[in-house]
Amino acid sequence: MDIAHAFLEQRSRHLGNKVQIKVAEPSAHWPHCAAPEAFLPSKNQPDWGRITVGIRCASGSTRYLQAQVAVLGNYWVPRENIPAGTTITEELLRREKGEISALPTGTLLKRKEMLGLESRRPLRAGTPVQQYQLQQRALVKRRQTVTLVAAGRGFNIQREGRALDEGAMGDKVRVRLPDRQIISGRVSGRGQIHVTTGRN
Known part of the structure; x- marks a missing residue:
């Protein structure tokens, strides 16, 4: 009707x-x-x-x-096979045109949704990319030496330790200090962990 x-x-x-x-x-x-x-x-x-x-x-x-x-619309697919652990860049993607309503649930349609993310598993050329196949790029690797930063009003403390977990920006990870003490903090940069303190 x-x-x-x-x-x-x-x-x-x-x-x-x-x-x-x-x-x-x-x-x-x-x-x-x-x-x-x-x-x-x-x-x-x-x-x-x-x-x-x-x-x-x-x-x-x-x-x-x-x-x-x-x-019907445009979406982006890998230009070539992409190995797991690869950071997605513009050069790795190409635009396709088709029925986007027929794509699997969770398919990423916009290029900007993929750029800078890391492939969790191998991605096949020409195949639509789904959200679960990508992740934020890890800034801290397990067993990596990292810098712990605790800052507040009038003080800034930095110590080195070894990460016990892998994490992307904002992820909570554990760090073992040289004295074997374990402290948790959030990833604030490459190889850097921010620790929140109660001091003002």
Whole structure:
């Protein structure tokens, strides 16, 4: 029905890509519906894919239609096979065009979402990249010598220790000091751990 198509078209405007909408024809026994009003039976329905649209009539009766919303647009894939532990750069990616609504859940569509991250596992050339396949680049490696920094009003203390964990920016890691004491802090830079103190 035209009312369902127009409703989905309005709902899909924010997607910013070319959208194809197909609404299944209602069965032949559908009665006349005066002043039809379209709505979504469930607020949890996705923006694309298979969607159920409700049609409420002036008489109070309700009918349901099935529709398919396909979104066409650009996304980025590896230009070549990428080994695990590689930092993603612009040179490693190429743009593809296709139906992004058919890509797996969690696929990263924008290049900026990948740049600077590190591959958790090998990535195949031409295959869409999913969020779980990338991670923040580690700034501290396990067993690496690191600098502990404890700073506050009127003091700045630095000590060296050995990291017991691997961590990216902001991650909490443990550090063993030369006297065997273990202190936890957060990664604040390459090879640097910030320790919060209670001193003012």
